[in-house]
Amino acid sequence: MGFSDRLRGRKNDNSKPHIAGVQPSAALPGGEVRITGNDLRPADLRRPLVRFGEVEGSVVISSDDFVVARVPYGASSGPIVVSTNGHSSNPHQIKVAVPIAENLHPVSNPALDSEGNIFVTFSGSRGQKVPVSIFKIDTTYNTKPFLADLMNATSIAFDRAGQMYVSSRYDGTVYRVAPNATMTSYAEGMGVATGIAFDRGGNLYVGDRSGTIFKIAPDRQIFVFATLEPSVSAYHLTFGPRGDLFVTGPTTSSFDCVYKVDAQGNVSTYYRGLGRPQGMAFDADGNLYVAASLSGKRGIVKIAPNGQASLEVAGAGLVGLAFAPGRSVILATTNALHHLAWNIQGLPLIEPV
Numbered sequence: 001m002g003f004s005d006r007l008r009g010r011k012n013d014n015s016k017p018h019i020a021g022v023q024p025s026a027a028l029p030g031g032e033v034r035i036t037g038n039d040l041r042p043a044d045l046r047r048p049l050v051r052f053g054e055v056e057g058s059v060v061i062s063s064d065d066f067v068v069a070r071v072p073y074g075a076s077s078g079p080i081v082v083s084t085n086g087h088s089s090n091p092h093q094i095k096v097a098v099p100i101a102e103n104l105h106p107v108s109n110p111a112l113d114s115e116g117n118i119f120v121t122f123s124g125s126r127g128q129k130v131p132v133s134i135f136k137i138d139t140t141y142n143t144k145p146f147l148a149d150l151m152n153a154t155s156i157a158f159d160r161a162g163q164m165y166v167s168s169r170y171d172g173t174v175y176r177v178a179p180n181a182t183m184t185s186y187a188e189g190m191g192v193a194t195g196i197a198f199d200r201g202g203n204l205y206v207g208d209r210s211g212t213i214f215k216i217a218p219d220r221q222i223f224v225f226a227t228l229e230p231s232v233s234a235y236h237l238t239f240g241p242r243g244d245l246f247v248t249g250p251t252t253s254s255f256d257c258v259y260k261v262d263a264q265g266n267v268s269t270y271y272r273g274l275g276r277p278q279g280m281a282f283d284a285d286g287n288l289y290v291a292a293s294l295s296g297k298r299g300i301v302k303i304a305p306n307g308q309a310s311l312e313v314a315g316a317g318l319v320g321l322a323f324a325p326g327r328s329v330i331l332a333t334t335n336a337l338h339h340l341a342w343n344i345q346g347l348p349l350i351e352p353v
Helices: 003-007
Strands: 018-023 032-038 049-052 055-062 066-070 078-084 092-096 098-102 118-121 134-137 143-147 153-158 164-168 173-177 183-187 193-198 204-208 212-216 222-227 236-239 245-248 256-261 267-274 280-282 288-294 297-303 309-314 318-324 328-333 336-341
Touching: 018 078, 018 092, 032 078, 092 336, 098 118, 098 134, 118 153, 164 193, 173 193, 183 204, 183 212, 193 236, 204 236, 236 280, 245 288, 256 288, 267 288, 267 297, 267 309, 280 318, 288 309, 288 318, 297 318
Parallel strands: 153 193
Antiparallel strands: 018 032, 032 066, 049 055, 049 078, 055 066, 078 092, 098 336, 118 134, 134 143, 153 164, 164 173, 173 183, 193 204, 204 212, 212 222, 236 245, 245 256, 256 267, 280 288, 288 297, 297 309, 318 328, 328 336
């Protein structure tokens, strides 16, 4: 190839594209993945054709050795193939999350009961009264209204006995909700109550996004457990495999932290460098997964026990996740839930009675 041809982006039209890898290896429809390899761009700076199974994706950026492509709506788990100059690459597998419920408004993790039913909020804007506060999605993905008349339902958690608790950032109350959807006040005066989580001893922790983590003992005594920097939106809580409490709370910074709070309430920084970190969950190997941005890319970020972070699922608008039976995960965006067969075993939030 001559020097002038290289300047014009020309190359041998007989080059066959080759895919070496796809990162991340899982995505929601609309998420962007980076395909690496060689000979991935056609001659004369034209864009390659990228197919996710039988559905064509849009190319965001292309070069000889990498392509950034957007996963199209309607795609499913299967092969990615890049085509240039009439030649097709080797297929490379990707997992694509499947929508299971829409027209929702989660602001944190969904929650699963012991039978595998999924519960998710329609939280609404501050002070907005919505017709349904919580929806129930059964194991066949039928969605039904579950709870009404709870203003700004924010976070859902189950105790060891399978009892549901829900926080309201509107009135600073945590409500206990019976299986027949009747609710009673469990704890009041929690400030702007957002994330909630139970520890192994049955204590309930409540994140007041103005800067306080409350601890509510089984006899309903309330303690100030820890204080943190205020959040512009919410605190999200989860417990790690050794009993430490992990907290995210987005601020105006694009370099936010995941905090670790030990059993005595001492706060330390577990990881710094995420954009708008929100809902979290641990797997059985001690890896933490966070709905956040990493280096400007939104999705589910994995933080390994050694502190290494990587984007594991690409997707815009993600606010939380919950591991589900069958080595799968439920992913929550600002308006929908998706199911992803992920082959990762989640850490149980609490051990049942």
